[in-house]
Structures are given as structure tokens and as C-alpha cells.
Amino acid sequence: MAEVMIIKIAESSGFCFGVEKAVSKAFEATEEKANKSIYSLGPIIHNNQVIDRLKDSGLDVIESIKDIDEGTVIIRSHGVGKSVYEEANIKQIDLIDTTCPFVKRIQNIVKDYHQKGYQIVIIGNPKHPEVKGINGWCQGQGIIIQDIEDIPEDQTFENICIVVQTTMPLKKFHELSGILEKMGKHVKKFDTTCFATKERQEAALDLAGQVDAMIVIGGFNSSNTQKLVNICKELLPDSTYHIETAEGLSGKDLSHFERVGVTAGASTPDWVIKDVIRYLNKFK
Ligand code: SF4
Known part of the structure; x- marks a missing residue:
């Protein structure tokens, strides 16, 4: 211990x-x-x-x-x-x-460029409500790309407009948009990830590099929380714990960790985070 x-x-x-x-x-x-x-x-x-x-x-x-x-x-x-x-x-x-307002901005870009005749490409999860909503501003005609294998082969367009789901990690946006922009003759590319997401992802990565275990608090169905989990797992594959509330830690022996980091998704309220800290303080 x-x-x-x-x-x-x-x-x-x-x-x-x-x-x-x-x-x-x-x-x-x-x-x-x-x-x-x-x-x-x-x-x-x-x-x-x-x-x-x-x-x-x-x-x-x-x-x-x-x-x-x-x-x-x-x-x-x-x-x-x-x-x-x-x-x-x-x-x-x-x-x-x-x-x-970050999502509204994407919807306005999509509406505008769809009206100008651009093929809309949305980098994101097709099942996520934000992405479905964005696609609803170009009559559902956007091409949605979540991973490299979703990119259509040999398809080219005169004009394409690329946007990205707000919670997508920047690294993935650059990787996918770099390939996608070759599909169009005239390309408009917008980094529409939001600063709150970026800040949380950078802070999680930074902290994961300083501790022995990471606790990530947030809904199991929360996209931005899941991204934080993936980022922490890159550095701490065996000691990243995704929980929704303090109860998620019960039965887990954390006593051998010297330094434990805590982060939480953008949809996690303060009182849930405080509960977890209170629980962890027992190990102090
Ligand atoms: S994570 Fe928060 S700030 Fe960023 S787009 Fe979603 S609601 Fe807006």
C-alpha cells in the first residue's frame, strides 16, 4: 500500500x-x-x-x-x-x-455551403445527436466520416466543405481531413472542435503523464467523456477507470497508487466530482 x-x-x-x-x-x-x-x-x-x-x-x-x-x-x-x-x-x-454556440456555428457553416452547392463532409460519429443535427442543415445529404475506412474510394467533388464534431480529438481531425481534402477541387475546411473539449483533452493527457492512475468521471454514453478515457488509456492502459459516480469505485483497490489523477467530461456536474474526491480521500 x-x-x-x-x-x-x-x-x-x-x-x-x-x-x-x-x-x-x-x-x-x-x-x-x-x-x-x-x-x-x-x-x-x-x-x-x-x-x-x-x-x-x-x-x-x-x-x-x-x-x-x-x-x-x-x-x-x-x-x-x-x-x-x-x-x-x-x-x-x-x-x-x-x-x-459552437454547434450553432457548425450548423451555419453547413447551411451556407450547402446552399452554395458544396458537398458537406462531417467528421464525427453518425449516431451522435450533434452530428445528426448538423446533417439536418444540409437536408441530410452530408457524408459522415468517423474513421479512415468510411472514406469513399475514388469519389471526387468539384467543391467540398469539411466540418468536424465538436468533441473530436484534433489529431483525428487532422488525420482524416488531410485525406478528405484530396476528394475536392475546391476545399473549405473548418476546425469546428470546441475549445472546452480541447482544454479538457489536453489537461487529461498532461495529468495522465504525471500520475499512476486516472479516474475519468462522466456518463457512459457521453462522447466527450469517452474521448477523455481513450486519451488517458494511451498512457495508462491498465489503470484508467471510467466511472459515472463514486459508487463506480467501490470494490476497486486503489490503495497501491501513489498519485491518482481525476478528470471529468463536459457533462459531469460538480457535485458528482466532489463525491469522487471525498471517496478518494479515504485512501490518503
Ligand atoms: S463540449 Fe460544451 S462548449 Fe463544447 S460544443 Fe459541447 S456544449 Fe459546447
Whole structure:
């Protein structure tokens, strides 16, 4: 057993401003709702603890505007496609739009270049709501590339516009966009990764290089948390632990680690991080 465990917290971790804004607007809306029903289109964030609290405050999750005929709908920070705004307008459903400005920027680029006749290429996970939403600003006609094997062979375009999901590691963006730009005669390439993601990834990598084990806190379905896990595993393949809450550490013997680093995804609230630190302090 290590005599003293040193716990270090990543310089940048936890809630980013986009998620913070979405969550606080959601809590505000439930407080002010009076007799109106409030819904969110998909879970506000990828964090079950926050979702449970919002549910207790009266926020219901719907999958589509089709599911309701009245009420107020919160659009989460991941954003949605253009058709959702049109559908809500037709049904006269009020929207509270918490789309993160970084995501809005991508949607505007895609809308603009699609109108100019460019083939849109989105580097990202096709199943992620942010990517689906972005594709909804070019009529679903974007080519979505997650990995090298997704790149179509021998396909060329006169004009292509490349954007990237906000949480994609920069290294991967450069690797894939370097190949993709050869597909077009005229290429517009935008680094649309967000600074909050970059900061968290750099801080996690930096900290993983200084400790014996890393604890990464965040939803198992959170894309940006998963990226932090992968980054830490590059340096600490056998001693990176991905947990959602402090309970995730129970039964794990960490007592032999001298230095333990802690980081958290952009959708992990402060109180969950504090709980984990409290748990780790037992090993001190
Ligand atoms: S991770 Fe970046 S893009 Fe996503 S909500 Fe936070 S600030 Fe916005």
C-alpha cells in the first residue's frame, strides 16, 4: 500500500459553459412552468444523475416533436436539424433553444455551403445527436466520416466543405481531413472542435503523464467523456477507470497508487466530482 495517496485534479474538467447554460435553463424552465408541460428533445445532457434531478423537477423527455401537441420544448446543447424548428412552428410549440454556440456555428457553416452547392463532409460519429443535427442543415445529404475506412474510394467533388464534431480529438481531425481534402477541387475546411473539449483533452493527457492512475468521471454514453478515457488509456492502459459516480469505485483497490489523477467530461456536474474526491480521500 502507498503511504500517502496524492490526488490531482485536471486543470480543466467538468461542466463546460454550453452544458452549464443548457442545464440551468432547463431547471429555470421547470421552476417557471406554471401549468405548462415542459419537455426536452432527448436527454438534456449525457449524465444520468442530472437527468434524474430534472425529471424530479417535472421535465419530461420526448424523442420527437411528433410526440406532443402542446407545451414548451427545450432544444439541448447538441442542437437539432432545421426540420425540428419547422415542425415546432407548424404545431405552434414554444422552443427554448440551448444549442451551444459552437454547434450553432457548425450548423451555419453547413447551411451556407450547402446552399452554395458544396458537398458537406462531417467528421464525427453518425449516431451522435450533434452530428445528426448538423446533417439536418444540409437536408441530410452530408457524408459522415468517423474513421479512415468510411472514406469513399475514388469519389471526387468539384467543391467540398469539411466540418468536424465538436468533441473530436484534433489529431483525428487532422488525420482524416488531410485525406478528405484530396476528394475536392475546391476545399473549405473548418476546425469546428470546441475549445472546452480541447482544454479538457489536453489537461487529461498532461495529468495522465504525471500520475499512476486516472479516474475519468462522466456518463457512459457521453462522447466527450469517452474521448477523455481513450486519451488517458494511451498512457495508462491498465489503470484508467471510467466511472459515472463514486459508487463506480467501490470494490476497486486503489490503495497501491501513489498519485491518482481525476478528470471529468463536459457533462459531469460538480457535485458528482466532489463525491469522487471525498471517496478518494479515504485512501490518503
Ligand atoms: S463540449 Fe463544447 S460544443 Fe459541447 S456544449 Fe460544451 S462548449 Fe459546447
